Structure formats: C-alpha cells, structure tokens
Amino acid sequence: FAQLVLFYRGVSAPLILYIDLSLLRLFGIRISEFLLVLPFILAGLLGLAAVYALGGRFFGVRAGLLAALFMGLASWHVANSRTPQSLVVVFLTQVLVFLAVDKLFETRARRWAIWSALALALEVMSNNGFPFTLLVVAFFFVARARREGGDWKGRLGEVVRESGFRYWAMIP
Numbered sequence: 001f002a003q004l005v006l007f008y009r010g011v012s013a014p015l016i017l018y019i020d021l022s023l024l025r026l027f028g029i030r031i032s033e034f035l036l037v038l039p040f041i042l043a044g045l046l047g048l049a050a051v052y053a054l055g056g057r058f059f060g061v062r063a064g065l066l067a068a069l070f071m072g073l074a075s076w077h078v079a080n081s082r083t084p085q086s087l088v089v090v091f092l093t094q095v096l097v098f099l100a101v102d103k104l105f106e107t108r109a110r111r112w113a114i115w116s117a118l119a120l121a122l123e124v125m126s127n128n129g130f131p132f133t134l135l136v137v138a139f140f141f142v143a144r145a146r147r148e149g150g151d152w153k154g155r156l157g158e159v160v161r162e163s164g165f166r167y168w169a170m171i172p
Contacts, residue, residue, distance in 0.1 A: 017084055036084055044081025044088045048072050050095040057102060093123040094133050101140050104163055113164040 020039050024031050048068045056064025071077050080088040100116035120137065124130045141163075145156040 037082060040084060040088055041081055043092045044077060047077070047081075047088060047092040047095060050092060050099065054095050054099055057099070090123070093119055094136075097123055097133055098136065098140070101137055105140065105144050108162060108164065110164055 017036065020036060021031070023029075024035060029035065048071055051071050052064040052068035054064070055067035077088065077091070079085075097116060097119040100112055100119050104112035104116050120133070123133050141156060141159055142152070145152040145159045148155055148159070
C-alpha cells in the first residue's frame, strides 16, 4: 500500500525518490540529476559493506571480502547504483534485515528486535518482492530452532518468543 499508493510518482524507486525529493524541496536545494542519483550510489556502497559484514559473519573474513568484491564487479549492481532504480536499495535493506535478525538471535537484545523490525518495515515499504525476505526471516527462525536441538517444531514458538521479535514484527 505504501509503495503503490502513498509514494508512487511514476518512477521505479518510489519511496527513496519521494524521500530524496522531499528533502531537496525542504532545504530549497535545486534538483539535479546527480542529487537524485546520489542516494542510490550511497546505497550501492553501503550494500557492499553490508555484504562484507554478512559474508564475514557467516563464513569468515575471506568469504566476506570475496562476496563484496564480486558484488562490486557485478554489472547489475554497478548499473543499479548509478540510476534511480530500487534494486540496489532493496538489496541493501535485505542484507540489513538478515544482519539484524542474526544479531537478534545472538544477543536476544530488544534493540536488535527493534532494528530488525524497522529494517523489515523499510523492506516492505520499498519492495513489492518483500515476501522473499519474509521467507528468509522465517528460515532464520527454523534454522535457530533446529540448531538448538530436540523437537524443532515445538521449539520454534519458544525461539520466536525468546527473540522478542514477535512484538516488534507487527511494525511492518
């Protein structure tokens, strides 16, 4: 609803361009093509750092560096980081959701439950393919329940309750 109705202005990245244009108008800055593309360039660079963090967290520093290198060389990532396309922002928010949910499982801290829910809300508002991200988040919960052993189906509800994500997941 937010993407299609509230922010749609006939462009392919409605939420981030809406925010970008609103900030430019608010501060009285003359709109230029560079200023419209700048958030996508920054999102592309942050996406590389996030992929490094995610790869490093799961598979080690070398894997994180290789993932960031290959993502930086990927033609679709370079092209989408230079044009007002939502794919680079979607990629960044998906990786941030995965990082925040993983940190939530590690620490069980409320702040990570809030961060993961806010990242998921941003994902829902900026990407109509967000069900894929929801499937991966569900996979995180199932994998955590399986890792802790025993009857994983019975343990799943307990894992969700312990994480504190249940309450904050209502935000998206």
